[in-house]
Amino acid sequence: MFESGSLIPYLTAGDPSVEKTLEFLLAIEEFSGLIELGLPFSDPMADGKTIQESHYRALRNGFKLDDLFRLIREFRRHSSVPLVVMTYYNPVFRTGVREFLGEAKASGADGILVVDLPVSHAGDFLDIAKEEGVKTVFLAAPNTPDERLKEIDRASTGFMYLISLYGTTGARDSLPDTAFDFIRRARRVCRNKLAVGFGVSKREHVEALFNAGADGVVVGSALIKAISLSENPVEELKKKVAELSGYSNAL
Amino acid sequence: MFFGRFGGQFVPETLIEPLRELERAYKKLKDDPEFRRTLDYYLRNWAGRPTPLYYAERLSRKLGGAKIYLKREDLLHGGAHKTNNAIGQALLAKFMGKERLIAETGAGQHGVATAMAGALLGMGVDVYMGAEDVERQRMNVFRMQLLGARVIPVESGSKTLKDAINEALRDWVSSFERSHYLIGSVVGPYPYPVIVRDFQSVIGREAREQILEAEGTLPDAIVACVGGGSNAMGIFYPFVNDKTRLIGVEAGGKGLETGLHAASLNAGELGVFHGMLSYFLQNEEGQITPTHSVSAGLDYPGVGPEHAYLKESGRAEYVTVTDEEALRAFHELSRTEGILPALESAHAVAYAMKIAPEMGRDEVIIVNLSGRGDKDLDIVRRVGDV
Numbered sequence: 206m207f208e209s210g211s212l213i214p215y216l217t218a219g220d221p222s223v224e225k226t227l228e229f230l231l232a233i234e235e236f237s238g239l240i241e242l243g244l245p246f247s248d249p250m251a252d253g254k255t256i257q258e259s260h261y262r263a264l265r266n267g268f269k270l271d272d273l274f275r276l277i278r279e280f281r282r283h284s285s286v287p288l289v290v291m292t293y294y295n296p297v298f299r300t301g302v303r304e305f306l307g308e309a310k311a312s313g314a315d316g317i318l319v320v321d322l323p324v325s326h327a328g329d330f331l332d333i334a335k336e337e338g339v340k341t342v343f344l345a346a347p348n349t350p351d352e353r354l355k356e357i358d359r360a361s362t363g364f365m366y367l368i369s370l371y372g373t374t375g376a377r378d379s380l381p382d383t384a385f386d387f388i389r390r391a392r393r394v395c396r397n398k399l400a401v402g403f404g405v406s407k408r409e410h411v412e413a414l415f416n417a418g419a420d421g422v423v424v425g426s427a428l429i430k431a432i433s434l435s436e437n438p439v440e441e442l443k444k445k446v447a448e449l450s451g452y453s454n455a456l
Numbered sequence: 457m458f459f460g461r462f463g464g465q466f467v468p469e470t471l472i473e474p475l476r477e478l479e480r481a482y483k484k485l486k487d488d489p490e491f492r493r494t495l496d497y498y499l500r501n502w503a504g505r506p507t508p509l510y511y512a513e514r515l516s517r518k519l520g521g522a523k524i525y526l527k528r529e530d531l532l533h534g535g536a537h538k539t540n541n542a543i544g545q546a547l548l549a550k551f552m553g554k555e556r557l558i559a560e561t562g563a564g565q566h567g568v569a570t571a572m573a574g575a576l577l578g579m580g581v582d583v584y585m586g587a588e589d590v591e592r593q594r595m596n597v598f599r600m601q602l603l604g605a606r607v608i609p610v611e612s613g614s615k616t617l618k619d620a621i622n623e624a625l626r627d628w629v630s631s632f633e634r635s636h637y638l639i640g641s642v643v644g645p646y647p648y649p650v651i652v653r654d655f656q657s658v659i660g661r662e663a664r665e666q667i668l669e670a671e672g673t674l675p676d677a678i679v680a681c682v683g684g685g686s687n688a689m690g691i692f693y694p695f696v697n698d699k700t701r702l703i704g705v706e707a708g709g710k711g712l713e714t715g716l717h718a719a720s721l722n723a724g725e726l727g728v729f730h731g732m733l734s735y736f737l738q739n740e741e742g743q744i745t746p747t748h749s750v751s752a753g754l755d756y757p758g759v760g761p762e763h764a765y766l767k768e769s770g771r772a773e774y775v776t777v778t779d780e781e782a783l784r785a786f787h788e789l790s791r792t793e794g795i796l797p798a799l800e801s802a803h804a805v806a807y808a809m810k811i812a813p814e815m816g817r818d819e820v821i822i823v824n825l826s827g828r829g830d831k832d833l834d835i836v837r838r839v840g841d842v
Contacts, residue, residue: 247743248613248729250622251468251629257612270741294466294728299742321466321728346470353472368470372630 206287206315206340206363206398207421211238212411212450213400215291215425217256218242219263220432223272227279229432232443234286236450238421239400241318244273244292251293251320253375255426259433270300274312281313289316289342289363297322302330306337316340316363324353324360331360342366347387351394358395364421365397369404369414376406376427385417392418408449424449457646458733460768462761465645467731471625474632479647481552486654491551498543502576503533505540505658509666509822514792515809522676522815524808526795526825527663527691534569536798536827537659537687538640542569544655546577549636556580556635560624562589562617562683563753563800564596565827566640571605573638581605584623586616592752596831614746617756621730641684642760645731649689649760656690663822664694671820677701677811680824681803682774683718683754685763687826692772701773703811704763705803707749708776716748720759721767721774727758734761750779750835751799753827781806783839786829798827799835 207213214237218226230240245263249256277288290309297305297319309317317339322330324343334341340363345354347368358365369384370377384401391399401414402423411422428445435441447453458464465475485491499505507528516524529537546557557574559581561567567583574581583600587609590597597607613619621644628637642649642656667675678695680688682704692702709717717723724735729744737745737757749755766772777785782799785806790796797805801824808823815821829836 247745248618248622250625250730253626254612261613264743295736295738295744296742298728299725299738299740320468321731323465323467323469323472325472326464326466344469346468346473348473349469350473357469368468370630371470371632373626 207238209398209420210415211421212236212446213239213241213421213423214428214446215241215243215423217245217259217263217429218273218276219245219266219268220259221262222266223276226276228439229442230280231283232439233446234284236446236452237286239287239289241289241291241423242277244290244296246293246296249293251373253373253426255376255429256374259429270296274308277312277314287315288313289318290314291318291320294319294322302333303337306334306339310337310339314339316342318342318344318366320344324357327360344368345391347371347383354391354394358397361397364400365391365395366423367391367399367401369401372403374403374426376430377404380404380410380413384414388414388417388419408451411449459762459765462733462764463646463649464733465731466728466733467645468629470629471645474628475645475647482548482647482651485548485551491547495544495547498547499540499658503539503543504531506662507531509663509670511670512793515789516812518792519809519812521812521817522819522821524812525667525820525822527659527822529659529687529824529826530795530797530801530828534565534572535830536565536569537656537690538566538569539572540658540690541640541652541655541686542566542573542638545636545638545651546570546573546579549638550577550579552636554634554636556582556631558582558624558627558635558637559640560584560617560620561640562620562755563751563831564589564593564600565753565831567600567605567607568596568603570638571600571603574605575603582627583607584610584620584627586610586614586620588615589617589752593831618744641686642689642762643684643730643732643758649732649762652686653689653693653762656686657693659687659690659824660692660694663691667820667822673820674698675700675822676815676819677703677821678824679703679705679804679808679821681705681754681800681826682721682759682763683707683756683800685760687824689760689762691824692766696771702766702771703807704772704774705807706774706776707751707754707803708778709748711778712776717776718747718749718754718756719776720757721763722776729758732761734764735759750782750839751803751832753798753800754803775807777803777806783836785809786836795825796829797825798829799832801826
């Protein structure tokens with residue numbers, strides 16, 4: 206779904222508004238190999254404070270599921286950068302898996318990642334995603350044993366998302382050794398492209414992960430922090446994404 | 457892993473291995489003679505089991521119907537049934553080589569029970585508690601602190617139990633190597649609903665023996681309150697294969713029609729949250745919605761998956777009782793029997809009071825009096841007499 210060496214920015218849809226998110230997406234698409242767009246959820250339990258707050262802001266501002274699909278549709282009119290919807294399972298389950306995935310596909314999303322749907326419970330979901338033509342992305346963690354890594358690899362039709370550390374999302378100063386050991390191990394076991402995320406906040410992190418064998422690097426909290434603290438968030442975001450993706454001279 | 461279609465392990469991938477480790481350890485230890493002996497010892501000599509089964513004669517006479525018995529979990533060390541599970545899981549964690557316990561708490565009873573168990577076994581305890589609940593249950597916060605636990609107020613979301621669970625899960629995902637997440641009810645990803653049920657089943661096993669001795673027959677009905685559902689599951693489980701009616705009472709709050717309640721089985725929708733497929737209070741887009749109950753301990757937007765299964769299979773009935781009815785039952789039991797029940801338990805008492813007059817004098821109801829009312833005195837005083 207993306208070229209090796211890609212930066213994969215994550216943004217929460219609707220934070221602070223649908224219109225603003227669209228501006229953000231269009232500002233960063235040229236530096237992004239793929240974009241992850243988060244559907245705001247009332248209880249994002251795998252996320253750290255920064256992304257939690259981002260989900261709450263969007264929901265407080267009245268964000269609805271239809272807004273997600275409208276946003277993707279609008280984005281697709283201007284950009285062909287691959288887009289993956291990141292969500293918790295309940296909104297998908299409640300809407301109906303087929304309806305949700307059908308609507309996602311129709312709006313122009315390429316894939317879906319459900320944070321709390323492990324591969325062992327994804328049977329029907331996988332069948333429907335295949336029928337609807339939506340690529341699936343599953344998470345793998347440093348403590349995932351090889352056998353299960355293979356199972357996750359088989360279920361992933363888009364790419365695999367490797368969690369770099371034990372914990373929630375959120376920018377950290379440095380990445381633990383587990384991240385690099387894990388990439389090397391996954392490289393041996395898996396056939397999919399490997400994206401690595403959680404904790405990444407600096408260009409040197411991104412380079413180190415690429416050097417260890419990652420194909421893509423996901424950055425979320427660091428971007429959301431940059432947006433929420435800035436007076437000129439679109440410019441700030443663009444600068445940050447360009448810098449992280451190694452294109453800072455392009456600006 | 458599932459009860460019918462309910463349950464499962466809907467968690468981020470990082471937690472799959474810790475859950476498997478827990479499952480392996482539990483399967484190995486639950487019938488291990490040394491583990492059983494140690495647990496039985498603490499339940500008897502430290503926690504005060506068996507708890508009595510008390511015939512509430514004055515209340516029964518006044519209502520003029522079935523004989524009402526109270527299973528006195530309010531007399532357990534700590535003042536609620538939560539101690540059964542806390543000591544069981546803390547011991548399990550100790551045997552697994554963990555050094556720290558993480559817990560979440562709503563009304564504070566589970567936090568207190570975990571803090572007690574942690575102190576007893578020399579383990580560090582961190583308790584997550586919604587900032588709102590910290591305010592509502594100050595005395596329990598103080599008790600936890602006296603027992604050496606750290607109470608961490610949770611400011612995110614609705615600042616209540618569900619957010620405390622989110623925060624405990626976030627902690628566990630980064631600390632599972634040395635910490636055990638001691639879930640307080642029959643909720644969460646497998647194997648938690650099974651582990652908690654098993655540790656709470658001691659209530660039903662004792663009640664069964666005690667009622668056979670007292671009446672020579674099994675009860676016609678068992679009534680227990682249901683938030684997450686651990687006290688109810690604990691007393692129901694040993695009766696599941698009998699004919700006894702099993703009745704779970706959910707918090708009807710200000711009435712189901714007002715939307716201000718915590719009745720997931722009666723007014724919730726099927727969903728996936730906190731690691732399980734069950735019933736949840738949510739909007740049409742799958743966002744979890746706020747709950748209301750006069751009792752902080754019932755204030756959870758979901759329910760244990762085995763209850764969802766018992767409801768769907770028709771084996772148990774689930775009803776609701778409003779805040780007002782629960783408060784009325786609180787006063788009634790206090791005055792007729794000299795027992796101040798927890799507001800959670802008062803829901804069960806209220807429903808027993810409804811059905812007892814319609815039943816025969818030779819019939820028997822057991823109410824699980826899951827906890828004592830001391831922690832709720834501030835609330836009762838504020839609300840006033842009914």
